[in-house]
Amino acid sequence: MELGVKQMKHYLVITPFFPSEDSFRGSYVYDQVNEIRKQTGTKITVIRLYSFLDKNAHLYNYDGIDCIPFVVYDIPSFIFPGLFHKINLSRLETLLKQYQLSGIDVIHAHVNYPAAHLAIGLKKLLPKAKYLVQHHGFDVYQQKNGRLRFVFNKIQNKLFKKRSSKLLSQFDVNIGVSQKVLDQLSHFVTNTSIPLVLYNGVDTSKFHEVKVDKEEDxxxxxxxxxxxxxxxxxxxxxxxxxxxxxxxxxxxxxxxxxxxxxxxxxxxxxxxxxxxxxxxxxxxxxxxxxxxxxxxxxxxxxxxxxxxxxxxxxxxxxxxxxxxxxxxxxxxxxxxxxxxxxxxxxxxxxxxxxxxxxxxxxxxxxxxxxxxxxxxxxxxxxxxx
Incomplete structure (x- = not known):
């Protein structure tokens, strides 16, 4: 079914970063979805991903946007990421049912792992949604993650990158904050999923020229x-x-x-x-x-x-x-x-x-x-x- 602006009623964001009452991290993700909300009137819901080591996971509302916590089970230091994928995905499906998140038109994941890996796993549960993943850095396959990355680098290159490419290729759109970011994706991904550049736009109501006293130097x-x-x-x-x-x-x-x-x-x-x-x-x-x-x-x-x-x-x-x-x-x-x-x-x-x-x-x-x-x-x- 074609999804027009008037039809887009519920937009689900799955992200490890989003601002809260005590942190500004992820402000650009908020600015993005807030502008989508302004222009389309769609309801925005955020599933905020947390490490199981994070003691601050909590349900909160940020400027009218419900932010639902989801704790991801993983081995620390990015060792064998995705080892508990089936368990995490099952828990995420249960979470969606708990909050009655069924009529979703768009699912927008931020960063390859864990957000994109989990998001694309929802296709059986939400087959009519459009699936988007946004990459914010050059290291799209996250080979620089973890303290022990050098020990497990060969394993990650062979297994994690291959698995990530397979999953990323299943998204309707792979978004990069620049063309240089999209260039880091494998050709397998960009040949099967639509590549799209979305520069981080500036909210000029927040950032604009004003008269202030400048220092002498x-x-x-x-x-x-x-x-x-x-x-x-x-x-x-x-x-x-x-x-x-x-x-x-x-x-x-x-x-x-x-x-x-x-x-x-x-x-x-x-x-x-x-x-x-x-x-x-x-x-x-x-x-x-x-x-x-x-x-x-x-x-x-x-x-x-x-x-x-x-x-x-x-x-x-x-x-x-x-x-x-x-x-x-x-x-x-x-x-x-x-x-x-x-x-x-x-x-x-x-x-x-x-x-x-x-x-x-x-x-x-x-x-x-x-x-x-x-x-x-x-x-x-x-x-x-």
Whole structure:
């Protein structure tokens, strides 16, 4: 049966991340389904996946969206993922019956495992639904997951990737947050399931230019967990070089993680006053942060798309990213020239920052990245499948 916008009455999301009263993680998933709700009037229900080690699994409602907890049984450290798949799937089917979730039009899973593996297992129970899976990172087969990934890497490559490809190929649509993400899927998947790019659109009612008091020094902002791939190290080293040249700059970092201490140690004591580190800022305060800074820089070299670049762009704050990342797909040639740098290249990044320091550069926000436009196009494509 053809599924038009008017017919889409119930949209089920299966995801390991969704915001709650005490966490902003997964805000982009909320923004996505909230916009779907606005444009279609469909009822949204979220099945929030938790590890059995997570003690915080609970039923809650977030802005009118019921979030039903489902605890996934698995061996820790991503060892033999899916070993208890039949048990988990049986429990999930029982959960759907318990909450009377039978008239589902669309099932949208986020991330390959466990969400997609479980979602596609519901086909016998809900055969009329459309099945979608969305991939948010380059590591679609999750080969970097788990502390013991090197020990089990060969096993995972042969068994888990093969099984994942088989299951992913059964979805009506495989969604990537960039084309570069879809390129990571096996040809078997993209030849049998419809590949679709859905960029993380920006809610411009939340992220937009406002007049705020800026600091006297040229301020550079960075938002990311302190992981090696985010490469705050290169930004810090570049800033140190520029400070030694006499540039009046200040850096503000938001995030925490394993490389934070190492990064702080890079900063000479006489320059520490130019660097500020914050663990977290409430999501609703980020618009003010973007507007207060002069330049946003995240030299991450493993960025499937990068919501933070788009959010910064929407506030008319220029940004710098690394070449070859998802955000590059939506930049024009001028922006690519000015805003993209080589991986882990201190000199290149220093040069790009220096240019923004000495030139008042502004880029018009790409209207295709407004969330009402990305979701409108998405709905049009889904209804025709």
């Amino acid at each position: 040229f301020t550079i902002g960075c938002i990311a967990n302190f992981w090696k791939i985010k490469d705050q190290k290169t930004l810090i080293l570049s800033a140190i070089e520029l400070l030694k040249e006499g540039l009046k700059i200040r850096l503000k970092f938001i995030g925490s993680g394993p490389t934070l201490i190492e990064c702080k140690k890079l900063i000479p004591q006489d320059l520490e006053a130019h660097f500020e580190f914050m663990d977290e800022v409430a999501h609703h305060d980020l618009n003010t942060f973007y507007n207060q800074i002069n330049l946003f820089v995240l030299p991450s070299y493993y960025e499937a798309f990068g919501c933070v670049y788009a959010e910064s762009w929407a506030t008319n704050t220029p940004f710098i990213a690394v070449k070859g990342q998802g955000i590059e797909e939506v930049l024009n040639d001028e922006m690519k020239e000015l805003s993209l740098v080589e991986v882990e290249d201190v000199l290149d990044l220093s040069s790009k920052i220096r240019h923004f320091y000495t030139h008042n550069v502004a880029f018009e926000f790409n209207p295709h990245l407004k969330i009402e436009n990305t979701i409108r196009n998405y709905i049009e494509k889904i209804e025709n499948i």
